[in-house]
Amino acid sequence: MTSIASRIPVRSRVGTGILIVAALSLGRVVTDHMPGQDRHERPFTTAAKVGQTVHLRTGDVVVTKVDGGKAIATPIEADASPGLWVAIDFTWTPRADTSVLGYKVVRTTTGDTYDSLLGRNVSFCGNSIPGLPESCRMAVEMPPDRMPGAVVDIAPVFDSPGYDSLATVDLGITDETVKKWQARTDVVKIPMNTVGTGS
Amino acid sequence: MTAWLRGNRWGLALVIPALLLALAANSLRLQLFWWTYKPHVATSGVQGKPVHFAEDFDDFDGHWHRALDLTVTSVTTVAAPRDPDGKPIDDARTPAEAQWVKVSMHVAASPTAVLFGCRLSLLDASGRETEYTDGNLVDSDYLPISPCIPDAHQGPVSGGPKAQGDAVEAGPRPAAYDVDAYVLTARGFRPTAVRLQWTPPRYVQIALPTT
Amino acid sequence: MGDVEQQTPQGRLARVWRWAIDRPLRQVVTGIGLFLLLLTAPFGGWAKAPATATGPERFAVGKPMTLGPLELTVDRASWNTDPSNTFGPSKVGAYLLVIGHLRNSSNAMVPVGVMKDHLRLTGLTNVLASMDVTDPKENPVPPDKADYTLYNAPDTTVLSSVAPGLTYEVAYVFEVKGTTLPDRVTVDTFGYTWRKSSLDQTEMWLDRTPVGTVTVPLHEGVKHSHAPTSTP
Numbered sequence: 001m002t003s004i005a006s007r008i009p010v011r012s013r014v015g016t017g018i019l020i021v022a023a024l025s026l027g028r029v030v031t032d033h034m035p036g037q038d039r040h041e042r043p044f045t046t047a048a049k050v051g052q053t054v055h056l057r058t059g060d061v062v063v064t065k066v067d068g069g070k071a072i073a074t075p076i077e078a079d080a081s082p083g084l085w086v087a088i089d090f091t092w093t094p095r096a097d098t099s100v101l102g103y104k105v106v107r108t109t110t111g112d113t114y115d116s117l118l119g120r121n122v123s124f125c126g127n128s129i130p131g132l133p134e135s136c137r138m139a140v141e142m143p144p145d146r147m148p149g150a151v152v153d154i155a156p157v158f159d160s161p162g163y164d165s166l167a168t169v170d171l172g173i174t175d176e177t178v179k180k181w182q183a184r185t186d187v188v189k190i191p192m193n194t195v196g197t198g199s
Numbered sequence: 200m201t202a203w204l205r206g207n208r209w210g211l212a213l214v215i216p217a218l219l220l221a222l223a224a225n226s227l228r229l230q231l232f233w234w235t236y237k238p239h240v241a242t243s244g245v246q247g248k249p250v251h252f253a254e255d256f257d258d259f260d261g262h263w264h265r266a267l268d269l270t271v272t273s274v275t276t277v278a279a280p281r282d283p284d285g286k287p288i289d290d291a292r293t294p295a296e297a298q299w300v301k302v303s304m305h306v307a308a309s310p311t312a313v314l315f316g317c318r319l320s321l322l323d324a325s326g327r328e329t330e331y332t333d334g335n336l337v338d339s340d341y342l343p344i345s346p347c348i349p350d351a352h353q354g355p356v357s358g359g360p361k362a363q364g365d366a367v368e369a370g371p372r373p374a375a376y377d378v379d380a381y382v383l384t385a386r387g388f389r390p391t392a393v394r395l396q397w398t399p400p401r402y403v404q405i406a407l408p409t410t
Numbered sequence: 411m412g413d414v415e416q417q418t419p420q421g422r423l424a425r426v427w428r429w430a431i432d433r434p435l436r437q438v439v440t441g442i443g444l445f446l447l448l449l450t451a452p453f454g455g456w457a458k459a460p461a462t463a464t465g466p467e468r469f470a471v472g473k474p475m476t477l478g479p480l481e482l483t484v485d486r487a488s489w490n491t492d493p494s495n496t497f498g499p500s501k502v503g504a505y506l507l508v509i510g511h512l513r514n515s516s517n518a519m520v521p522v523g524v525m526k527d528h529l530r531l532t533g534l535t536n537v538l539a540s541m542d543v544t545d546p547k548e549n550p551v552p553p554d555k556a557d558y559t560l561y562n563a564p565d566t567t568v569l570s571s572v573a574p575g576l577t578y579e580v581a582y583v584f585e586v587k588g589t590t591l592p593d594r595v596t597v598d599t600f601g602y603t604w605r606k607s608s609l610d611q612t613e614m615w616l617d618r619t620p621v622g623t624v625t626v627p628l629h630e631g632v633k634h635s636h637a638p639t640s641t642p
Contacts, residue, residue, distance in 0.1 A: 010431075011424060025452035037611070071565075080565045083576045096327055111517055112574040118519040119571035120562070129335070130327040131385030132297050143575035195335055195383070196294020 041162035054167035068181035102158030260359025267308035280381035283350035346380030466620035478602030479516030488631030
């Protein structure tokens with residue numbers, strides 16, 4: 001009894017083999033050209049300026065003030081930086097239940113990121129009462145020459161903001177702003193976060 | 200076509216149950232990682248009537264049981280919170296965008312029941328939830344950590360013998376008591392329900408009368 | 411089965427195929443081998459694997475060392491029982507400070523793992539597990555297990571991470587039992603590679619490898635001034 005394999009002509013077996021290799025190669029080429037992880041996990045971004053309210057998935061955020069200097073003082077600690085501090089005030093109003101503003105990162109035009117939750121950086125924001133605005137504060141230290149054109153990325157989640165909404169707010173820092181901040185001799189005071197938009 | 204269907208009828212018949220079985224097997228993840236961590240098992244009641252709530256729980260001392268009869272007597276908006284002694288907290292500095300909601304409750308439970316660690320929240324008609332917290336605005340010395348127990352005699356913090364002994368020494372919690380909780384909410388927030396919970400997924404929810 | 415030869419693509423292919431299998435066995439086997447080699451081309455071929463790093467290098471004091479995202483220059487070392495009013499006098503001995511400059515040359519904040527592990531003391535037998543862990547039951551530890559607390563020297567604040575593009579004046583602070591210390595100390599430094607983690611495919615600093623070793627003179631430093639300092 002001849003085997004099944006020997007009943008298929010050699011020609012079509014070789015042809016099948018070639019087709020399989022071709023399919024695998026094509027598959028490899030396609031996968032290499034697919035959009036990477038970064039692209040299909042990208043956040044839903046809204047660009048804004050200081051003073052403009054952005055509607056994120058879980059609440060509204062508006063940057064109200066941008067200040068800077070060589071040294072800051074919070075109720076917890078006083079820090080002098082080898083670079084400059086940028087201190088950002090913003091208002092956060094959660095829309096739904098218990099949501100906080102987790103991701104607050106300053107990003108330069110060259111792609112450097114300064115996370116307010118790491119190192120000596122400051123992040124005071126914790127309200128999660130739906131409909132109640134909170135005055136939040138953050139500060140990051142960075143090299144003065146990377147400050148012009150920097151933006152702050154704000155999103156409702158703590159880790160990377162992929163798949164979620166993200167506000168990108170232009171901090172409006174120019175070379176003049178940096179010079180002004182470098183010339184400051186007083187300390188930038190950063191109070192704790194407070195409920196409400198009053199002082 | 201019909202010949203094929205007839206030939207494969209048993210296989211086809213088993214597809215649906217097999218699919219359901221596969222889905223059920225995968226839902227173990229839902230149970231393990233989600234169901235037990237969110238409030239899903241409600242004990243419901245209405246304002247003015249006592250609701251019996253009971254659950255088993257684990258703490259660092261072991262496995263225990265807690266049971267209480269909860270009555271929400273009133274839910275009203277007030278100008279300022281009061282401390283556990285009833286004195287108004289004048290320096291609360293409530294912002295214009297906020298309001299205080301006072302939740303008055305009557306609780307009946309065994310003095311040995313662990314009620315410490317309760318989480319109280321108010322829900323409105325659109326499902327928004329505002330949680331009670333002692334830290335928002337007022338110096339946390341004024342507002343208690345657990346809003347469902349009397350501040351002076353809180354009862355045991357766990358089921359273990361040491362915690363029980365400490366509670367007896369400090370003065371046991373009364374078997375029945377009244378307590379007020381002050382919840383900071385956004386101005387205009389209209390609560391339609393009060394929710395009290397300790398360990399998810401169980402919780403007790405009291406519906407408030409719609410006016 | 412005898413085929414009628416035709417001048418069609420199929421006919422030509424059949425003739426080529428028959429030519430191939432009519433070759434001597436040795437040539438057929440070689441042919442198959444070459445074909446298999448060709449197969450590897452669409453899958454990456456036989457590209458060279460990246461070379462592995464060499465061992466640690468001796469660095470002079472004051473020379474920068476590249477440690478993954480960090481660039482560290484060790485300048486000096488000193489010790490004292492009470493060098494700073496931020497952490498008060500040592501209850502078990504003294505504090506040992508390795509002082510230098512630390513720069514973040516990457517484009518993101520440096521992760522905690524890299525911050526904690528890129529420098530180690532060697533040769534000392536009286537180092538404590540860390541500044542906070544002074545329990546005699548857990549001490550002293552071998553010097554490569556001793557953790558430091560990294561301070562920004564000008565204002566004595568703890569640096570749990572450092573910002574891209576900034577160079578900090580830093581002090582690595584260790585605590586030692588007693589005040590018997592040699593006149594020099596050798597520190598080992600470690601670098602990292604930026605690559606995809608095989609666990610979850612995210613890119614991170616991995617593969618901690620010895621990069622350099624520096625020997626720096628160690629002498630008693632100044633006690634902090636007890637004069638009242640202005641508080642912010």
